[in-house]
Amino acid sequence: MATDALLDVRGLAKSFGALRATDGVDLDVREGETHAIIGPNGAGKTTLIGQLAGNLRPDAGRIRFAGEDITALAAPARSRKGLARSFQITSIYREFTALDNVALAVQAHAGHSFRFWRPARSEPELRDPARAILEEVGLGARADVRAANLAHGEQRQLEIAMVLATRPRLMLLDEPVAGMGTDESQRMVRFLGGLKGKRTMVLVEHDMDAVFTLADRISVLVYGRIIASGTPEEIRANPEVRTAYLGEETEG
Amino acid sequence: MNLRARTLALVVVLLLLAAVPPVAALLDQPFYLDLFRRIMIFAIAALSLNLILGYGGMISFGHAVFLGVGAYAVGVLSHHGIQSGYLQWPVAIVASALVALAIGAISVRTSGVYFIMITLAFSQMLYYLGISIEEYGGDDGMRLTVRSQFPGLVNLDDGTAFYYLVFGLLVFFMFLVHRLVNSRFGMVIRAAKSNEARTRAIGFSPYAYRLMAFVIAGAMCGVAGALLVNHTSYLTPEFMNWTRSGELMFMVILGGIGTTLGPVLGAAVLLLLEDFLSGWTVHWQIILGPLLVLAVLFAKRGLAGLLPGGSRDGD
Amino acid sequence: MDPILVLEQTLNGLQLGVMLFLMAAGLTLVFGIMNLVNLAHGSLYMVGAYLATAFFQWTGSFLLAVPLALAGTLLAGIVVEVVALRTLYARDHLDQVLATFGLILFFNELIAILWGRAAIYAAAPTWLSGHIELFAGLRYPLYRLAIILVGVAVAALLWYVVTRTRLGMLIRAGASNRTMVAALGVNIRLLYTVVFGFGAALAGLAGLMAGPIYVVQPGMGEEILIQVFVVIVIGGIGSIRGAVAGALIVGMVDTLGRAFLKPTLATVLSPSAADTAGPALASMLIYMLMAAVLAARPEGLFPARGGG
Numbered sequence: 001m002a003t004d005a006l007l008d009v010r011g012l013a014k015s016f017g018a019l020r021a022t023d024g025v026d027l028d029v030r031e032g033e034t035h036a037i038i039g040p041n042g043a044g045k046t047t048l049i050g051q052l053a054g055n056l057r058p059d060a061g062r063i064r065f066a067g068e069d070i071t072a073l074a075a076p077a078r079s080r081k082g083l084a085r086s087f088q089i090t091s092i093y094r095e096f097t098a099l100d101n102v103a104l105a106v107q108a109h110a111g112h113s114f115r116f117w118r119p120a121r122s123e124p125e126l127r128d129p130a131r132a133i134l135e136e137v138g139l140g141a142r143a144d145v146r147a148a149n150l151a152h153g154e155q156r157q158l159e160i161a162m163v164l165a166t167r168p169r170l171m172l173l174d175e176p177v178a179g180m181g182t183d184e185s186q187r188m189v190r191f192l193g194g195l196k197g198k199r200t201m202v203l204v205e206h207d208m209d210a211v212f213t214l215a216d217r218i219s220v221l222v223y224g225r226i227i228a229s230g231t232p233e234e235i236r237a238n239p240e241v242r243t244a245y246l247g248e249e250t251e252g
Numbered sequence: 253m254n255l256r257a258r259t260l261a262l263v264v265v266l267l268l269l270a271a272v273p274p275v276a277a278l279l280d281q282p283f284y285l286d287l288f289r290r291i292m293i294f295a296i297a298a299l300s301l302n303l304i305l306g307y308g309g310m311i312s313f314g315h316a317v318f319l320g321v322g323a324y325a326v327g328v329l330s331h332h333g334i335q336s337g338y339l340q341w342p343v344a345i346v347a348s349a350l351v352a353l354a355i356g357a358i359s360v361r362t363s364g365v366y367f368i369m370i371t372l373a374f375s376q377m378l379y380y381l382g383i384s385i386e387e388y389g390g391d392d393g394m395r396l397t398v399r400s401q402f403p404g405l406v407n408l409d410d411g412t413a414f415y416y417l418v419f420g421l422l423v424f425f426m427f428l429v430h431r432l433v434n435s436r437f438g439m440v441i442r443a444a445k446s447n448e449a450r451t452r453a454i455g456f457s458p459y460a461y462r463l464m465a466f467v468i469a470g471a472m473c474g475v476a477g478a479l480l481v482n483h484t485s486y487l488t489p490e491f492m493n494w495t496r497s498g499e500l501m502f503m504v505i506l507g508g509i510g511t512t513l514g515p516v517l518g519a520a521v522l523l524l525l526e527d528f529l530s531g532w533t534v535h536w537q538i539i540l541g542p543l544l545v546l547a548v549l550f551a552k553r554g555l556a557g558l559l560p561g562g563s564r565d566g567d
Numbered sequence: 568m569d570p571i572l573v574l575e576q577t578l579n580g581l582q583l584g585v586m587l588f589l590m591a592a593g594l595t596l597v598f599g600i601m602n603l604v605n606l607a608h609g610s611l612y613m614v615g616a617y618l619a620t621a622f623f624q625w626t627g628s629f630l631l632a633v634p635l636a637l638a639g640t641l642l643a644g645i646v647v648e649v650v651a652l653r654t655l656y657a658r659d660h661l662d663q664v665l666a667t668f669g670l671i672l673f674f675n676e677l678i679a680i681l682w683g684r685a686a687i688y689a690a691a692p693t694w695l696s697g698h699i700e701l702f703a704g705l706r707y708p709l710y711r712l713a714i715i716l717v718g719v720a721v722a723a724l725l726w727y728v729v730t731r732t733r734l735g736m737l738i739r740a741g742a743s744n745r746t747m748v749a750a751l752g753v754n755i756r757l758l759y760t761v762v763f764g765f766g767a768a769l770a771g772l773a774g775l776m777a778g779p780i781y782v783v784q785p786g787m788g789e790e791i792l793i794q795v796f797v798v799i800v801i802g803g804i805g806s807i808r809g810a811v812a813g814a815l816i817v818g819m820v821d822t823l824g825r826a827f828l829k830p831t832l833a834t835v836l837s838p839s840a841a842d843t844a845g846p847a848l849a850s851m852l853i854y855m856l857m858a859a860v861l862a863a864r865p866e867g868l869f870p871a872r873g874g875g
Contacts, residue, residue, distance in 0.1 A: 074457075075453055076452045076453075076456055076457040077457075079453060079454055080455045084453070084454075087449070087453070091447055091449055091450045092447065093450065094447075096446070100439075104439060104440075104443050104451075104454065105454040107439065107440075108454040108455035108456050109454075109455055113436040113437055113439070113440045113456070114436075114437055114461075115435055115436040116431065116435045116437050116438075117431050117435055118435060118436075120434065120435055120436045120438070120439045121434065123436075162450075162454060165454075166454055166455055
């Protein structure tokens with residue numbers, strides 16, 4: 001019973017017709033830890049993330065965040081509580097500049113937005129933190145570039161920047177290095193490594209290098225259930241995991 | 253660079269519009285005064301639609317209903333003896349805002365095709381309601397015997413003065429929309445259009461903002477309605493007909509979505525085109541129809557998109 | 568309230584429901600499969616009505632006019648699909664709305680050029696005019712009864728096709744996953760044209776039946792289209808079951824409302840107040856119903872995801 005868990009998931013279940021995408025998932029994530037969720041394709045990782053982030057309503061089970069039951073809350077409310085998510089397929093504002101993108105994320109947590117007169121782009125309380133975060137992820141020089149014109153890897157960095165800009169207590173990262181080349185993913189992994197301990201992160205990833213570098217604990221999702229959960233060493237040694245997963249996956 | 257081109261185009265257009273009365277007087281063609289005043293009134297309506305359609309991505313197919321509400325507010329009050337514009341026009345604004353609130357509260361919850369159909373349905377409902385109320389002319393409509401009175405301010409019976417009033421309001425609303433779309437509020441609306449999932453993920457609940465935008469757009473269009481009824485001195489439920497709504501949408505698209513100048517250009521082009529074609533043949537719609545289809549298929553970015561730099565969000 | 572009158576109006580409501588269903592089925596299929604918002608659907612209804620009237624006058628035989636009008640509408644629909652709509656499948660809804668709006672203007676004006684703007688008179692064939700005694704005291708117009716029967720037959724046919732044939736299977740598959748259907752090697756273009764033609768035929772059928780009862784004039788398509796939208800919103804987009812439910816509900820509410828709201832109001836209000844409020848409210852009834860349904864179920868009663 002991890003009562004000090006920041007994120008506490010019990011008995012989560014979701015079916016699509018006859019398909020049990022999530023089949024009774026129990027998960028706990030402690031404050032400050034980096035928790036990776038791995039699993040073969042089709043294991044139900046996307047569905048799980050969707051339910052944690054508030055995009056999908058579970059059929060059963062509950063989710064507690066910082067002691068509060070958030071199962072019924074929709075995505076925007078969860079974000080306001082400090083549960084932020086990045087998307088596997090880059091989801092940014094393509095027509096806006098990188099700075100605008102991050103500033104919007106800052107704006108969402110900087111009081112209400114029923115302000116009709118003053119240009120948002122002239123508000124230092126939005127622009128300054130946004131610039132700082134862009135610097136932090138390494139996009140400082142690209143602040144005024146239209147997001148659509150950024151390289152793929154830079155767009156993934158922008159995703160992370162937007163997550164950080166909401167000052168989250170817990171970051172839900174859905175395949176942060178998806179589609180990145182070796183150099184880029186190493187840089188991203190290094191960056192995320194720099195966040196270890198300072199932020200609580202739940203990482204869904206295929207890239208095993210990234211997972212074993214970053215994770216404090218790993219949970220293995222197979223056919224909608226968590227079949228094992230523990231430290232990287234424990235997972236590596238776990239025979240069930242080997243057969244179900246590691247034996248088949250040879251590259252990230 | 254593109255910003256400069258846009259601003260220049262904007263200034264040029266406004267100067268041209270401002271020059272119409274003296275030029276019309278010079279050429280002794282009062283018809284042009286009428287035509288361009290009408291264009292500007294519809295430009296205001298298109299501007300209001302652009303706020304929710306162009307910037308907000310809300311495909312409202314019933315926007316003309318607010319022209320009707322504004323017009324009827326003025327017409328009905330006038331019919332009952334209240335001629336003061338100082339009373340009529342605020343009522344027109346409030347009535348339009350309330351109707352927008354009622355329609356929006358239900359429709360804004362939906363999206364996509366549902367939203368299109370629902371806004372269309374509600375606007376037709378009010379159209380049929382207008383037709384069924386015999387007291388105010390039913391489907392024949394009624395005359396506005398006395399224009400809105402603004403003692404001490406402006407005499408709407410003076411064609412030129414009325415023209416400049418409309419012009420002034422157009423400029424005011426263009427400026428207002430410009431401030432709105434660049435404010436925090438406007439950024440949320442635009443973000444929700446650009447990427448709804450991302451907007452929710454960072455913590456915005458778009459509903460309240462969209463509803464607010466819908467109400468503002470409705471109120472603004474209500475002003476256009478009040479202007480329109482004074483312009484034509486006549487009022488019919490046809491103001492609210494869905495074909496009107498379609499025309500407004502075309503003005504927004506033809507002009508260029510998400511630009512300040514777009515709706516003005518769009519209104520001008522569409523109305524001038526209609527005027528030109530109807531001079532040719534009484535069956536001008538059979539030409540306009542396919543023209544519009546072709547415009548949609550091939551000229552997606554609109555006229556403002558032809559300016560250097562292309563179509564960019566915000567000005 | 569006279570029970571015979573209520574029964575008669577109920578049948579009328581059923582008859583309106585049938586017309587709405589024929590229109591809604593086509594529209595919702597086209598939307599569900601091709602993701603196309605087709606505002607010009609009403610124009611096909613209008614074409615059906617005008618062709619039927621013209622062929623009937625020309626040949627003197629209703630039985631000949633019906634298939635001719637159907638074929639004509641089907642042809643018109645296919646031409647429109649191939650020439651104008653194919654490019655729209657890939658476009659967003661806004662483009663589709665605007666382009667089909669342009670088509671409406673075109674069709675309305677075309678009809679006005681060919682037949683004039685005034686309403687034309689369409690007669691029912693003599694063997695379908697007159698009344699039939701359904702049971703003691705209830706004499707109902709034969710023509711309207713025929714419409715109801717045709718509608719039920721078509722609904723049954725549609726149900727059979729959609730649930731029991733290969734085409735129907737493709738339609739249902741396409742509604743839930745069109746990329747997959749295309750990947751399976753099905754000729755998507757052909758499928759789309761067939762589905763659209765189907766919808767056009769249904770609209771044409773509704774139109775040709777409508778002539779003798781409703782006003783035949785340019786713009787008639789849009790009047791019914793608005794009601795069809797209400798049907799689809801209430802029933803749920805993309806679902807035949809929803810179209811049936813929505814059509815019946817809207818048909819009933821609208822007909823019974825128009826018939827009985829004024830006299831009902833007259834029992835509580837003054838006659839003159841009921842005189843204005845009655846018809847006004849009755850015309851707004853289905854929209855208020857739509858609003859109520861949306862408040863409770865934003866996706867409609869039977870959204871396609873649930874099946875149908």
